[in-house]
Amino acid sequence: xxxxxxxxxxxxxxxxxxxxxxxAPFYGRDILxxxxxxxxxxxxxxxxxxxxxxxxxxxxxxxxxxxxxLANLFYEPSTRTASSFYAAMERLGGSVxxxxxxxxxxxxxxxxxxxxxxxxxxxxxxxxLRHPELGAAKEAARYARKPIINAGDGIGEHPTQxxxxxxxxxxxxGRIDGLTVTMLGDLKNGRTVHSxxxxxxxxxxxxxxxxxxSLRFPEKIRDELKEQRIAFSEHGDLEEVLSQTDVLxxxxxxxxxxxxxxxxxxxxxxxxxxxxxxxRARPTMVLMHPLPRVGEISMEVDSDPRAAYFRQMEYxxxxxxxxxxxxxxxx
Ligand code: ASP
Numbered sequence: 001x002x003x004x005x006x007x008x009x010x011x012x013x014x015x016x017x018x019x020x021x022x023x024a025p026f027y028g029r030d031i032l033x034x035x036x037x038x039x040x041x042x043x044x045x046x047x048x049x050x051x052x053x054x055x056x057x058x059x060x061x062x063x064x065x066x067x068x069x070l071a072n073l074f075y076e077p078s079t080r081t082a083s084s085f086y087a088a089m090e091r092l093g094g095s096v097x098x099x100x101x102x103x104x105x106x107x108x109x110x111x112x113x114x115x116x117x118x119x120x121x122x123x124x125x126x127x128x129l130r131h132p133e134l135g136a137a138k139e140a141a142r143y144a145r146k147p148i149i150n151a152g153d154g155i156g157e158h159p160t161q162x163x164x165x166x167x168x169x170x171x172x173x174g175r176i177d178g179l180t181v182t183m184l185g186d187l188k189n190g191r192t193v194h195s196x197x198x199x200x201x202x203x204x205x206x207x208x209x210x211x212x213x214s215l216r217f218p219e220k221i222r223d224e225l226k227e228q229r230i231a232f233s234e235h236g237d238l239e240e241v242l243s244q245t246d247v248l249x250x251x252x253x254x255x256x257x258x259x260x261x262x263x264x265x266x267x268x269x270x271x272x273x274x275x276x277x278x279x280r281a282r283p284t285m286v287l288m289h290p291l292p293r294v295g296e297i298s299m300e301v302d303s304d305p306r307a308a309y310f311r312q313m314e315y316x317x318x319x320x321x322x323x324x325x326x327x328x329x330x331x
Contacts, residue, residue, distance in 0.1 A: 024326060024329050024330070024331060025041060025044055025326065026041070026323075026326040026327050027326065027327065027328075027329040028147060028327065028329065029147060029327060030137075030141040030144075030147050030148045030149070030150075030327075031147070031148075031149045031150060031159055031160065031323060031327065032137050032138055032141060032148065032150045032157070032159065033150070033156075033157045033159055033195070033198075034157065034159045034162050034163075034195045034198045034199045035198065036159075037159075037163070037199070037202075038202070039202055039203075042163070042166065042199075042202075044326075045163055045167075045319065045322050045323065045326070046166075046167050046170060046319075046322075048321075048322035048325060048326065048331045049167055049315070049318040049319045049321070049322040050318070051322075051331075052091075052318040052321040052322055052325075053318045056091055056317075056318070056321075060091065061090065061091040061092070061093060062091070062092065062093060063092075063093035064092045064093060064325055064330050064331075065089065065092035065093050065094035065324060065325065065328060065330060066093040066094065067094070068089075068092075068094040068095075068125045068126070068328055069094060069095050069096070069097060069123060069124040069125055069126075070085065070086075070089045070094060070095070070096045070097070070124060070125070070126050070127075070128060070324065071096075071097045071099065071120040071121070071123065071124035071126070071127045071128070072085055072086060072096055072097065072098045072099060072100070072128050073099045073102070073116065073117070073120060073127055073128065073129050073130070074099065074100050074102070074129075074130045074151070075102050075107070075129075075130060075131045075132060075136075076130050076131065076132050076152065076256075078100070078130055078151070078152075079291075079292065080290075080291060080313055080316065081128075081130065081151045081152065081158075081160070081161070081316075082098070082100060082130070082151075084313070084316045084317045084320050085128045085149075085151065085320050085324075086098060087317055088317050088320040088321040088324055089324060091317075091321060092321055092324060092325065094324070097120065097123060097124055099120075106119075113131070113136060113139060113140055113143075114139070114140070114142075114143035117129070117140045117143055117144045117148065118143055118144065121144050121145060121146040124146065125146060125147075125328060126146055126147045126148075126149065126324065126327055126328060127140070127144060127146060127147070127148050127149070128149045128151045129148055129149065129150060129151060129153075130151040130152045130153075131152075131153050131154065132153075132154050132256075133153060133154050134153055134154040134155055134156035135153060135154075135156060136153045136154070137149075137150035137153045137156075137157075138153075147327040147328075149323065149327070152191055153191070154191070154257075155188075155189045155190075155191055155194070155254070155257060156191055156194070157191055157194055157195045157198075158191040158192045158194075158195050158290075159195050160316075160319065160320060160323060161191075161192045161195060161196075161290055161316070162192065162195035162196045162198070162199045163199070163319050163323070164312065164315050164316035164319040164320070165192065165196050165199075165249070165288065165290070165312065166196070166199055166200070167315050167318075167319050168286070168288060168308060168311065168312040168315045169181075169247055169286065169288075171315060172286040172308050172311070173246060173247060173284075173286050176200070176203045176205065177203050177204040177205070178204060178205070179203075179205050179206070179246040179247055180205070180206040180207075180208060180241075180244050180245055180246050180247075181200060181205055181206070181207055181208070181245075181246065181247040181249060182207075182208040182209075182210060182238070182241050182242075182245040182247070182248050182249065183196070183197065183207070183208070183209050183210070183249045183251070184210045184211070184238060184248065184249065184250050184251065184271055184273075184296075185210075185211060185215070185250055185251035185252065185253060185270075185271060185296060186211065186215045186251050186252065186253040186254050186267075187209055187211045187215055187216060187217040187251070188211070188214070188215040188216060188217070188218060189215070189253075189254035189257040190251040190252070190254055190290075192251065192290040193217070193249065193251055194217075194218070194221055196249065197217070197221060197225065198221065198224065200230075201224070201225055201228040201230045205230070206231045206232070207225070207230060207231070207232035207233075208232070208233055208235065208241040208244075208245065209232060209233070209234045209235065210234075210235045210236070210237070210238050210240075210241065210271070211234075211236075211270075212236065212267045212270050213236065214263070214267060215253070215267060216234060217234070238271060238277070239280075242277070242280055242281055243280065243281070243282070245281065245282065245285055246282065246284070246285060246286065247285070247286045247288060248273070248281065248285055248286070248287050248288070249288045249289070250271070250273055250287070250288070250289045250293070250296050250297055251289070251290065251296070252289075252292060252293060252294050252296060253267055253268050253270070253294075253296075255268075255294075268295075269295060271296060272295060272296060272297075272298060273287070273296060273297045273298065273301060274297075274298040274300060274301060275298075275300050275301060275304070278301060278304055278306060281306070283306075284306075285306050286306060286308050287301070287304070287306045287307050287308055287309065288308050288309055288312055289309040289312075290312075291309060291312075291313065293309075297309070
């Protein structure tokens with residue numbers, strides 16, 4: 001195994017060959033929604049993510065994607081998704097064109113999404129896209145020749161977040177099958193829970209949804225879960241399910257999706273997780289949040305070992321490294 005460092009030339013893990021692997025799963029493909037993944041694909045992504053973690057721990061960065069360029073195209077604000085894709089690409093030895101403020105790009109001159117992606121792919125090998133409209137990533141993929149990775153399309157999906165969420169569950173809880181996963185907060189507008197519930201429906205899990213009545217899971221997703229025969233129930237009060245919960249996934253009320261600010265105010269502080277809540281939870285419960293949090297988890301909880309949300313962010317970088325390597329044919 002040649003694990004030198006950057007000064008001694010390219011580093012190669014035995015499972016991460018430097019030549020393009022055109023037969024590699026997801027080589028050249030878009031990542032648009034979680035339905036593209038089967039259980040075997042998830043094992044593969046997680047296996048590569050673990051290798052990425054090992055390599056980052058040993059050497060920080062290495063040259064697997066040297067010469068490759070990522071266009072990071074963000075039409076909506078982002079801290080974690082944008083910077084973790086950026087860091088992932090840099091750690092793999094590639095480069096990034098960051099477009100975080102589309103108002104400084106030709107989008108502000110009225111350029112269409114198809115034209116913007118067809119322009120960027122002249123310079124880049126892969127495009128990560130965040131957009132406020134549901135279906136935008138699919139629309140971009142229809143026009144682009146290079147892979148499009150959906151980094152959140154409005155209230156639609158956030159597939160790479162769901163993959164990192166699932167990876168967090170595996171790493172923290174040690175398994176997925178048999179778990180009771182409770183999702184709390186804005187289940188109507190939160191794209192991360194939409195993707196995660198769909199992904200979890202491939203496993204033998206129980207799902208518990210806790211939200212104000214006006215922020216229930218969309219009917220379409222509830223119907224999909226019923227078709228998959230996934231056991232789920234809906235609640236207004238966390239106490240009804242807290243003691244049976246193995247993973248508590250808390251979400252922010254998505255202010256930007258509300259037309260009426262009064263309605264946002266009515267539901268905003270509906271749930272707050274604090275140390276008292278955790279006193280009534282299982283000692284092994286995994287507490288997650290896709291972040292940013294705006295009051296749903298008080299800071300006093302951060303030092304509890306069950307608080308996994310910052311570790312969750314780090315898992316995200318390894319998963320995104322794995323995905324970039326996969327779509328570019330290196331894993
Ligand atoms: N960062 C996540 C997203 O982009 C969660 C959130 O914004 O609440 O969907």
